[in-house]
Amino acid sequence: MRYFHTYVLMGPQAAQIPRGIEDMAKPDLALPLSELEDYGTRLRDIKQRMNHTKKLFESYRDDIGDGGVYDKLEEFESNWEDGREDINQQLDALASMSDAVVREFKKLDDDLAKKARDSVKTKEKGGGGKGGGDK
Structure with a gap:
């Protein structure tokens, strides 16, 4: 599961973070991206299923038997359509x-x-931190 943390990257980039940095602090925000990735599709x-009710009711018209039942389903569908657009x-x-x-x-x-990778590279080359890099 991929989580976004404000202090640690938990995607493929996590392997590129120096060891121990993930233990430095608790996250301010943890977001389960893998769950959210599918949320839009599920909505x-x-x-789509909500908008398919009329066709579903019509597909059972002959199976229902009593015309009064179908009339009630049709009435429900008509009333349901009022709030459906919203x-x-x-x-x-x-x-x-x-x-x-x-x-x-x-x-x-x-x-x-x-x-994070750029910062690590800079520090490894002696260009970062106190007193380094201005040679």
């Missing part, structure tokens, strides 16, 4: 936000990994 699936918009917005959160945290994770 879109819910929307729910659709909210599901779309949540899915987009979820995708954006994952994308931005991955970008931040990559940026932090690059900075």
Whole structure:
């Protein structure tokens, strides 16, 4: 499971971080990216299933028998349609936000990994820290 931590990178970049740094502090934020990666897709699936109820009811029309039952299902579908557009918009917005959160945290994770690698390289060359690098 990939987690984003504000102090340690937990993706593929974690292997490039010097040993021991992950034990230096507790995270301010831990975000399970692997769970969030699928969240937008799951919300879109819910929307699709929600919008499929009319076709589902129609597919059982002949199996139901009593026309009154189908009429009630049709009435439910008609009433359900009133609030469905608002729910659709909210599901779309949540899915987009979820995708954006994952994308931005991955970008931040990559940026932090690059900075950590660059910092280690600089210190190894004697260019970082106190009194070094100005030769």
